[in-house]
Amino acid sequence: MIKGPTSIIRALEPRDFDIMFKYWDIDEVNFYTISCSFPRSRERFEKIYSAVAEGENSRYWGICDLEGTLVGNMGVYDMDQYVRSCLVGFHLFPPYRGKGLGTSSLLTGLRYVFGDMNYQRVGGETNANNRAAISMLEKLGFTREGVVRRGWRYRADYHDKVLYGMLREEFQTLNPAPPA
Numbered sequence: 001m002i003k004g005p006t007s008i009i010r011a012l013e014p015r016d017f018d019i020m021f022k023y024w025d026i027d028e029v030n031f032y033t034i035s036c037s038f039p040r041s042r043e044r045f046e047k048i049y050s051a052v053a054e055g056e057n058s059r060y061w062g063i064c065d066l067e068g069t070l071v072g073n074m075g076v077y078d079m080d081q082y083v084r085s086c087l088v089g090f091h092l093f094p095p096y097r098g099k100g101l102g103t104s105s106l107l108t109g110l111r112y113v114f115g116d117m118n119y120q121r122v123g124g125e126t127n128a129n130n131r132a133a134i135s136m137l138e139k140l141g142f143t144r145e146g147v148v149r150r151g152w153r154y155r156a157d158y159h160d161k162v163l164y165g166m167l168r169e170e171f172q173t174l175n176p177a178p179p180a
Contacts, residue, residue: 003066003108005178006065009105011062012061012073016070058076059075059079061075071101072091072102072105074088074105079119086113088110103140110175111175114168120168121168125162126161127154127160128147128160140166142165146163
């Protein structure tokens with residue numbers, strides 16, 4: 001468990017899947033979720049997230065507010081142990097958006113990934129229409145590295161995917177560790 005100023009990042013628990021699936025089954029959420037645009041079932045959803053929660057190349061965690069309510073999830077995937085780079089993914093459930101929880105949680109998670117996990121590069125990718133995610137990545141200091149045209153599919157429609165990246169040194173300069 002990692003406690004940040006406004007949230008707690010912890011291991012996913014079996015009880016989390018009902019809450020997570022409730023939100024992933026909403027088109028507004030699913031539209032921005034690269035991994036869940038398939039026909040959805042609760043069983044398939046749990047199988048996929050259970051496999052990647054502590055997978056060989058991925059780690060996923062629950063995000064809770066300070067009272068312990070699950071408000072979203074985040075994780076790292078496409079982990080390259082040799083290069084020490086990965087991609088970060090992030091979802092905040094709709095009722096909890098716009099309150100600073102997302103930025104604060106991602107900042108806490110990045111401190112863990114760059115620090116304890118010792119990664120030297122973290123990337124992010126999002127649907128080019130996801131203004132909130134783009135704003136959050138840029139606010140934290142990620143550099144826009146490119147666009148993959150029609151690199152995101154939701155149902156029968158294709159959308160551009162925007163790529164972002166940050167190096168450990170950039171993160172440390174922009175986001176110094178809080179005083180102990």
